[in-house]
Amino acid sequence: MYQTVKGTYDILSEDYRKFEMVNTLFKHFLDLYGYEIMKTPVFEYTGVFSKENDTSDMVTKEMYTFSMNGKDSLTLRPEGTAGIIRSFVQNKMYSKELPVKLAYIEEMFRHERPQKGRQRQFTQLGVENIGDKNPMIDAEVIALGYFFVKTLGLKSIKVCINTLGDATSRLKYKEALKTYFDEYRDQLCYDCQNRLDKNPLRILDCKIDHDLECVKNAPKMHDYLTEESAAYFKKVLEYLDALEIPYTIDNNLVRGLDYYTDTVFEVVSTHEVSGSQSTIFGGGRYDNLVKEMGGPEISGIGFAIGEERLIILAEAEGVFDEYKPYVDAYVIDMTKGSAYALKIANDLRMNSYTTEINYYDRSMKSQFKSSDRKGARFVVIIGEDEMNKNTVMLKDTRTREQYEVNSDELVDKLDLLMEGEDE
Numbered sequence: 001m002y003q004t005v006k007g008t009y010d011i012l013s014e015d016y017r018k019f020e021m022v023n024t025l026f027k028h029f030l031d032l033y034g035y036e037i038m039k040t041p042v043f044e045y046t047g048v049f050s051k052e053n054d055t056s057d058m059v060t061k062e063m064y065t066f067s068m069n070g071k072d073s074l075t076l077r078p079e080g081t082a083g084i085i086r087s088f089v090q091n092k093m094y095s096k097e098l099p100v101k102l103a104y105i106e107e108m109f110r111h112e113r114p115q116k117g118r119q120r121q122f123t124q125l126g127v128e129n130i131g132d133k134n135p136m137i138d139a140e141v142i143a144l145g146y147f148f149v150k151t152l153g154l155k156s157i158k159v160c161i162n163t164l165g166d167a168t169s170r171l172k173y174k175e176a177l178k179t180y181f182d183e184y185r186d187q188l189c190y191d192c193q194n195r196l197d198k199n200p201l202r203i204l205d206c207k208i209d210h211d212l213e214c215v216k217n218a219p220k221m222h223d224y225l226t227e228e229s230a231a232y233f234k235k236v237l238e239y240l241d242a243l244e245i246p247y248t249i250d251n252n253l254v255r256g257l258d259y260y261t262d263t264v265f266e267v268v269s270t271h272e273v274s275g276s277q278s279t280i281f282g283g284g285r286y287d288n289l290v291k292e293m294g295g296p297e298i299s300g301i302g303f304a305i306g307e308e309r310l311i312i313l314a315e316a317e318g319v320f321d322e323y324k325p326y327v328d329a330y331v332i333d334m335t336k337g338s339a340y341a342l343k344i345a346n347d348l349r350m351n352s353y354t355t356e357i358n359y360y361d362r363s364m365k366s367q368f369k370s371s372d373r374k375g376a377r378f379v380v381i382i383g384e385d386e387m388n389k390n391t392v393m394l395k396d397t398r399t400r401e402q403y404e405v406n407s408d409e410l411v412d413k414l415d416l417l418m419e420g421e422d423e
C-alpha cells in the first residue's frame, strides 16, 4: 500500500473546509487592501530562486532541483516572491501604475526535516507590493497580515520587527559582525563558521547557535544605520503606532532569505501548540530583487503566511469550533428511490437550494437522524401518497410547522419561508 511521501500530507475534506474558510477571509482582505491574485508555475529555472553567493538555508540546502534530459536546471518553487518578481519583470508590469499589488495562494516545496508545522509541501498565502519605497506601504502591508489573522480570531500572536538598513548600513554592520564573531569562531557551528566569511548576518538567526551568549551580545544593527535608514524605520514604527498594531523590536531578526533590505518582520505565535514552528508569517522589503531579475530599479515589500501553521494555531484557539454542518433541504425518500424524489432534489439544487437526498432503504426515523446530522434547514418528505398526488410534505425544522405543497410550488414556498434569512 502506498503512503504519502515523507513531509507531505493529504488535506482531508474536513480540513479542506478550514483551508477554504481561511482562503475566503484572506481574499476578502485582499479586496479590502486592493491586491489581485495571480499564479506562477510550480517550477521555474533554478536561477529564479538562487543567486550567486546565496547563503540562505532555503537556497543552499532545501530546494527540489532537477533537470530533464540533462538540460536546464529546474526547481520546484520554495517560496512565492521570486516567481512573482520574475513575472513582474517578464510581463513588464512596471509600466503599469505603481505600486502593483499582487497576491498568491500556492503550494511551496522545501526539503526540510519534517515536524509539526514544518512540511516539505506547504501552502503560502502571500502578498507583494511592488513599485514604491515608502514607510506607509511597509506599515500597510504589515497591517493587512496582522488584521487578517486577528479577524480570523487569533489571539496569541506577536509582531516582531527589525530593519536591515540600506546597502551602506548593512556593509558597515556586516564588517562589525565579522570582526566581532572572528573572536568566537571556535564556538560557532560548522555552518556559521562558513557564514562568517560569506554573510555574518545569517549567524544571528542560526537555529543551532541562536542561544549562544556571543550571538545574543553581538553588535546591533541599529548602531550602524545610516541616518536615512534610521529615519525610514522610525517612520514605519510611527505608522504602526497610529494603526494600533503592537510590536516588539527584535534586533536579531534577520529573516532566512538573502534578498531583504530595510524593514523585516515576523508574526509569531505565543501559543504552546505552535512549539518550535512558531513563525506564522514573515516578510520584508527587497530593494534589489526586481533589478536582479532584469527589471528596473524598483523596490517591493511583501509577506507570506504558512497556511498549515496558521490552521494549527487557529484550531487550538477554537476558531473553527463554531462550524455547524448545514444544508437548505434534506429529501426524506420513503418511495425507495423513485425518479420523482430524485427530480425534486435536483429541481431544488437548480434553484440554488443546497440539497441532500437519502439513497438507502431506511426507516423514516433514521432518515430524520441523517437530516439532523447534515444540519438540514428544511426536510422534504416524499412517500407513495405524496408521489401519487404530485406533492411533498415540507417541514420547517426551526418552527416545526409542516405544509403539504404541490411539487411545482415547492421552490416558491421555500423562497417565501426563507425570506430574510442569509444562510
Ligand code: HAM
Binding pocket: 078, 079, 080, 081, 082, 110, 112, 117, 118, 119, 120, 121, 122, 123, 124, 126, 127, 128, 256, 257, 279, 280, 281, 282, 283, 284, 285, 301, 302, 303, 304, 305, 306, 307, 308, 309
Ligand atoms: P519564509 O519566512 O521563508 O518567507 O516563509 C514564510 C512562512 O511560510 C513562514 O513564516 C512559515 O509560516 C511558512 N513556512 C516556511 N517553511 C515552511 C515549511 N517547511 N512548512 C510549513 N510552513 C512553512 C518567504 O517565503 C518569503 N517569500 C516571504 C516574503 C514575501 N517576503 C517578502 N515577500
